Amino acid sequence: APSPIKVFTSALCTTMHTPAYEFLSGAETQYYESPARLEAILHYLESNPSSFEITEHVEDFGYAPIQRVHRQDFLDYLETAYKEWILEGGHPNGVLPATIPHYKVARLGRQTPVNTLAKAGEYCFDLSAVITKDTFKAAWNAAQVTLTATKELVRVAAEYEQGLVEGTGAARSNPPGLYALVRPPGHHAQSDVCGGYCFMNNVAIATQWLIDQPELKRKDGGPKKIAILDIDFHHGNGTQEIFYTTSNPLYTSLHTRDDYPYFTGAEVEIGEGQGVGFNINIPLPQSTTDDEYVAALEKLIQEHVVPYDADYIMVSLGVDTYKDDPIAGFLVTSDAYPRIGNAIRKIGLPTLFVQEGGYCVEKLGVNVGGILQGYLGKT
Ligand code: OKP
Numbered sequence: 001a002p003s004p005i006k007v008f009t010s011a012l013c014t015t016m017h018t019p020a021y022e023f024l025s026g027a028e029t030q031y032y033e034s035p036a037r038l039e040a041i042l043h044y045l046e047s048n049p050s051s052f053e054i055t056e057h058v059e060d061f062g063y064a065p066i067q068r069v070h071r072q073d074f075l076d077y078l079e080t081a082y083k084e085w086i087l088e089g090g091h092p093n094g095v096l097p098a099t100i101p102h103y104k105v106a107r108l109g110r111q112t113p114v115n116t117l118a119k120a121g122e123y124c125f126d127l128s129a130v131i132t133k134d135t136f137k138a139a140w141n142a143a144q145v146t147l148t149a150t151k152e153l154v155r156v157a158a159e160y161e162q163g164l165v166e167g168t169g170a171a172r173s174n175p176p177g178l179y180a181l182v183r184p185p186g187h188h189a190q191s192d193v194c195g196g197y198c199f200m201n202n203v204a205i206a207t208q209w210l211i212d213q214p215e216l217k218r219k220d221g222g223p224k225k226i227a228i229l230d231i232d233f234h235h236g237n238g239t240q241e242i243f244y245t246t247s248n249p250l251y252t253s254l255h256t257r258d259d260y261p262y263f264t265g266a267e268v269e270i271g272e273g274q275g276v277g278f279n280i281n282i283p284l285p286q287s288t289t290d291d292e293y294v295a296a297l298e299k300l301i302q303e304h305v306v307p308y309d310a311d312y313i314m315v316s317l318g319v320d321t322y323k324d325d326p327i328a329g330f331l332v333t334s335d336a337y338p339r340i341g342n343a344i345r346k347i348g349l350p351t352l353f354v355q356e357g358g359y360c361v362e363k364l365g366v367n368v369g370g371i372l373q374g375y376l377g378k379t
């Protein structure tokens, strides 16, 4: 039988970064990326103790792994923006831009942003990434929780490999699974711009950390290879950008072709330089059903993820594919999630699931839980 999934989270994920509102279609609405999301998932996991082992133990990996992925000027901005905003008379809900350097304007000439509002526009691409007094700390915490889970991934993966060699441990059909239950999410955060509720790219930071570990090597002496599977409804423009010119990791994404973030996620975005062929976008129509989604995922896995021959799988886990998601959603029902988890299990590699989106709070537990249970082979 598979071991329970180790879940890494922290109380700070629910107490920090709580903007009161955002703007959707010009209207002031509740902030959908809320602590209630995390609480709902945690509640589901706690009521299924045979499948999940929850820990709030968080190690401090410091600043270096974050600096490997994000530019220092951007990080400094995230850390200081709110204080400066308030000093300049900004609204206490948090920092939001008023003017964003649209490319048609920016090509007329670029100036180094010094003004508070100019910086808000320079470092943010939409109106959903509200910076509050503790947003930097919240994003930092989410990254550290994800890194803690990643360190454990290395340990269980080594155990699993040993088991396979000796034929005594888990069979190929029961690869170990871990889950970082974090917020704010990360996959829209690029190296130097926040947006889409994301400030620091948790999956990118953890992936780069794995690649950077000097003692973690493949048989050929090269760094471990990671395949990222982004199953959030939205395209992960941040993760794509961060790894666009490298062949490790492989970035793969299934996402809406018709919705946010609109300007990225096309199939023709295949990577650049060394990265050509290592960025795989599969845009899907709004009408995508359970069967169509699972078929697209299985095809992506067979054609791209398996041939890549990775050592670890990182899943950007969003369940905003769900049909009743208030800001997103295909026609996907709760029945699809265990099937999705099962398809990922069949890759047969140690996998870290990292929480991204999903906003239908009432169904978040059963939907996220469905993927994880499916990964455990419980369908
Ligand atoms: C973050 B994640 C769409 C409104 C878009 C921002 C959405 C960010 C999604 N109607 N607002 O990928 O779940």
Ligand code: ZN
Binding pocket: 232, 233, 234, 318, 320, 328, 356, 357, 358
């Ligand atoms: Zn999303």
